[in-house]
Amino acid sequence: MERLSALWEELVARTDYERCQRPRAARFSLESMAGLCGRLGFEPSSRVEGCFEAPAKVIHLAGSKGKGSTAHFMERGLRAAGFRVGLYTSPHLETWRERIQVNGEWVSETALISAISKVLNESDGEETFFDLLTAAAFVSFREADCDFWILETGLGGRFDSTNVLATEAAVVTSIELEHTDVLGDTLEAIAAEKAGILKSTAQCWSALEPQHPAVPVLSEKSESLGQKLIHLSSAEPFALPEGFPYEGAIMRKNFQLAQAVLSGLGVPVHAMQPLPPEEWVLPGRFEVRQLDDGREVVLDVAHSAESLAATLQAFRKAWPDVNRAVLFALRDDKIPSRLAAELGELAPRPEGEDWFVLPAGDHPRSASPESLAAPFSATPLCTMEFPKTPTVFLVTGSTYLVGALRPQTTLAPQPV
Incomplete structure (x- = not known):
């Protein structure tokens, strides 16, 4: 090795x-x-x-x-x-x-x-x-x-x-x-x-x-x-x-x-x-996993407006009545305000859904969480960790973010 x-x-x-x-x-x-x-x-x-x-x-x-x-x-x-x-x-x-x-x-x-x-x-x-x-x-x-x-x-x-x-x-x-x-x-x-x-x-x-x-x-x-x-x-x-x-x-x-x-x-x-x-089932494509405490995590590498909208809609449909959170990152070649506006039209955000913005893993071209917070009405996080309160998470927006957080999860039990 x-x-x-x-x-x-x-x-x-x-x-x-x-x-x-x-x-x-x-x-x-x-x-x-x-x-x-x-x-x-x-x-x-x-x-x-x-x-x-x-x-x-x-x-x-x-x-x-x-x-x-x-x-x-x-x-x-x-x-x-x-x-x-x-x-x-x-x-x-x-x-x-x-x-x-x-x-x-x-x-x-x-x-x-x-x-x-x-x-x-x-x-x-x-x-x-x-x-x-x-x-x-x-x-x-x-x-x-x-x-x-x-x-x-x-x-x-x-x-x-x-x-x-x-x-x-x-x-x-x-x-x-x-x-x-x-x-x-x-x-x-x-x-x-x-x-x-x-x-x-x-x-x-x-x-x-x-x-x-x-x-x-x-x-x-x-x-x-x-x-x-x-x-x-x-x-x-x-x-x-x-x-x-x-x-x-x-x-x-x-x-x-x-x-x-x-x-x-x-x-x-x-x-x-x-x-x-x-x-x-493909890794990072609406992949359902879980944290050690049993909370579910959906990992999806969607990064364009259309695919992000589809992923958000599927996430909300699958977990309609729980405390949801979206963990989100972008690279710095995206225009956050434009993407946020497009998502607002394609997949309007419901009340009670918390958004958190993080770095795109350790990628040097990651957009800073601070630059994403206002356009997406999100809470910036500087550490690669899952917040304590939400029941279910969607991790999306960047392959590098999905890759950074996936090791903190394990396969969710499959229904019999």
Whole structure:
């Protein structure tokens, strides 16, 4: 473990745009990542200029929200159909090892040491942290002989480190005004960045509503590649597995998207139906846990206005007549007053619901609790602790806050 920890520290010593204090647009290029893939022995693609071929089928996802959940649902569906699957997601909740999985398990310590060592040996020093970690995932999946690789973008799409492989499916789950300092300040500009993952080799999918202003951007990009954009809204709906644990429309839509994409690739999605309900429970996605004193805690990584509103509504519906509290954090690239106004319209706050604002874990780009207190009429907390009086909590707004508080909780007893 000491060797793996030392390698991780060597990775994070590189430029880390997830935690960087300076403007994250300071350096975005695929040149270093492409050079690294070449030195690691990945073959240049004859199908997509400037890309490489993976020894597997690759599914690539981008989006303002929903891409992580959809990726996890796809991974479970492929395993149920008998395939060996590599899954690469970001950010993590509690440990970075969550990000690189093979067949639903963290890649072993030995395999990770081997993969990261190979990557660092081939590094020319110009790559970022995310370049190196992404390359380590590629090497891990190659060494594990995975049939499918599922890759979630870290930010945007066009210049994301994951965007160097020819793919079989490219999926845009949603587009909202987020990371505007890097991706642009209009939905159309953000769509152009995320459309960068669309490839001439790939089925191009959109889960946006047809009237969304970003759809023409995605459609035009698909057509320029000789592909027709496939809309989830026009795909044949699939049945949800019995006991599917999510009642909210967003998670159900993400599951439908996962099934539709897999079906389009010829995967027998009927294999997903017999899986037990607990197989579909995802960490940090309306995940119900509890404190040592028995009080319930709902953990949800929602961070956009629409997903936060849906999470708040589901929380209030599930616990209507108890002393509820919302523990909330944001990164400093959000505009608190605008988000608070949007939530006021989408999910008006009922009387008697207490809000507390905290730092986003130890993230250096966390918005200060003091800056969030007034817009959200919340009590600022400077320590990562649960208040004493509320009966049930919702922890949301930031993946980093969810990750920081989750270790204080345990699995809630499941109803018999």
